[in-house]
Amino acid sequence: MTGLTLRNTFKLALDDLLEAVEREIARPLREPFAELDPTRRPHEHDTRLLFVDELLGHLGWKLGVGGNVLEEARLQAKTTRFMDYVGVVNITGKPLLLVEAKAWDKPAITPRGGGEYGSEANLLAAAIQHIYEGKAKDMSPVIGEWDDYLRQVCGYVRTLKERYGHDLPRAAIISGEWMVVFSKPVETFLKAARSDDISVFTRPQFKDKAKEIFQLLHRSALTEDPPIPIRPAQLRQYLSVGDVAGVFQGLHVHFERTGSSLFVRRPRILIYPALFVVRKDEIIFTVIDGDTPIELDYRKDDDGNETLVPHLERIQAQSGALIETCESELSGSLSIDDLSAFPGFCNEGLEKSLIGELELADEWLVATGRATHFLLAEPRTSECQFHTWAKCGTRAAMQSAISARTTAPRVFFVDSQRHHCAHQVVQDRREGRCLIHPIDSRTCCQACLFLDHCWTDEEKAALPCSR
Template identity: 65%
Template sequence: MNRATLLNLFKQDLGDLLETIDHALAKPNRDPYAEVDPERRPHEHDTRLLFVDELLGHLGWKRGAGGNVLEEARLQGATTKFMDYVGVVDIAGKPLLLVEAKAWDKPFVSARAGGAFASEADLIVATIQHVRDGKSEDTSPAIAEWHRYLRQVEGYVRTLKEQYGHDLPRAMIVSGEWLVVFQQPTKTFLVTPVPDDIAVYRRQEFTARAGELFNLLHRSLLTQDAPIPLRPAQLGQFLELVDVAGAFRGVHVHYDHKGGSSLFTPRPRISIYPAVFVVRHDDVIYTVMDNNTPFNLDYEHDLDGETLAPHLHAIDARSTALLAACVDELGGPLPSPPLGAFPGFPSDTMMRTLVGNLPEANHWFVATGNSSHFLLDEPRVANCRFHTWADCGAEAIGQSAVSVRSVELRVFFIDSQRHHCAHQVVQDRRAGKCLINPIDSRTCCQVCAFLDHCWTPAEKADLPCGQ
């Protein structure tokens, strides 16, 4: 749908929404369990349901499963903070729009008694500077509530920038009666606030200024989404060679937890699809895959016993061909930075991660960098006895060996196989560290491509492997 059509649709939908709200507010019995009060206005939760959720939908944002809006998104620092809504780039998870919702009857921004400012934007700028100077709300240019609102948003913007490396493109504080948009939040809250970067709206202005709201907040204006996945020949529609910061190999993983007959204990199956993650300079990630036929993760048997080598070779050949196709389409070699430069997939804490959850359960994207798989054929430490439960002695996990693949325990590689770890201390230490734990909870760290990303050098040296 082109921009003109989207704008016209937004104007129409916004008008309908405001009309619906007017009808809802006119009902004296909106809450059948409360006394009739024609002056009562919705609290914050009602404001979200009645107005903010609908407004975001009309602006091209999708909430819920498979959507591009995180609700109550966590920011972890000295204390955990929760942002009401964060609109993000699909898959990459880079934040695009922060929305803080306030109750319907919360006051519009106004100066403390005796204060005079040329505009509401000027007042907001003065208050932000007051916040940045560490001064109290008792002496703030704005009323206390707005001092707290701006201090709250300043904290979010600062954490996103300093802890997560994100420059937030837009931020908004909204109730049903007013709306304030920060067009350059990082600059406004962390560098130099200026009135021209702040747009202020009252409800009676929403319809007349709908075009401005569209240009500032519509998803299509804040990001250029690409299909997921892209075929190599589609890359040129979205970026040029000079736009590419790096190309990272990786895989798409599907864990089938219902393998086998329903009459018996399910046996997991893991399907691997090679992928290339092409990263633009602004950290937007384009996921490239060219074949919907997976490779099943499993050993094959040769004269020396079980081996994962044929599976790994097949993945590597497809991955190499896929990367070459991307090079051909963009007309030159693609930068190949180390895996640590990968911008990361989204998580509910806004942290960057090399393993990204897809909307469906048991589906992941895994970035592996210059490697084509997250597994190695052989452990880095030879002749380690801790692949076998019985050889672990008192340090063995649980009461018995895992002799069959298990969905409940998330064990794919079983006892005595060289990709399996049966050591309780390693299992305890890796809790909260292991990136592939949702795929397989007992994979030996010495056969995983993420060993150096999960463990510090000191922690690696302290592992019991090979003893």
């Protein structure tokens, strides 16, 4: 949709929402098992269900499974706190919008002692400056509840900045009766509060101020979600060479179960070479040229030995061709960056990963940096006996060797193959740390690109294959 269409759609939806809210508030029997109280207003949970959830949906945000809003997002600082809503960029998880919901009957912005500040925005700016200067709560220009609200948002903005490195673009505190939006929360809470960066709306104003609310809070105003993937020829629609902050090689990986349901299903792994182009605003563009996958598998060399080299060479060749095509489309050279500089995909909360989960199960984006695959042709440790179950002795995993590929557990490389690990101690230690565990739970760590990302030097030295 165009911006004009989106704005008109939001205005109509907001009108309908406000009418529905009016009907709900007027309904006397909202709680049929409680005593009748026609003056009661919804508490915070009801406010979220009745108004905030719906408002965010109309503003282009998607709640729930597969959505782009984290609800009760955990924030680790000196204590663990939970943010009501955090709207994020798809795939990368960069925070875009923080929303704190308050109960319907919470007081509007109120000065302490009836002070005069000219406007509510001026009052809030003075109260935030009061907090910034480290002054006591009981001396704040606003009443205690509002001092608490502002300190809460300030703490979230500070933690996102200092712990996670995110400059939050927008923050809001919303009740059904009022809404406060901070258009520059980092500037407002961590530097100098300006009333021009604070917008205050009351429920009677929501309808007439729909355009302003849209411009402040609609997802389209805060980010651009490119399709995944894009073709090389589409790059120019989103950026120029001068907009590029980083370029990383990578893969799109698809895991599938093959074979009849009457028999044991076997895994098949399909690989699509990809290029992750990071724009200066940290948006990651996934570029894939063509829809023909390369199947992961061994081939026999001239001596009849299994080798992964032909597969890796095909990936490398197509990755190189992809880079050249993208350079041609952008009319400039692209320098491939080290994996350590990759900003990361977001799979859960605000933590980052080199593996990005896509919406459908068994599909991932894998960043590899200057490498072209997450697998090596040979393990780093030569002559390791632990690829073979029988040679692991009492440390052998499971009750017997895995001689055929399985989907449960996920084992692609099987017993005695050089990319297979049969050691139980290694398997136990990999739990919760192995990046490619969802793809293949028994890949030899020494044959994986991510060895140094999953293990510290001390932990690597303690692995059985390192002795």
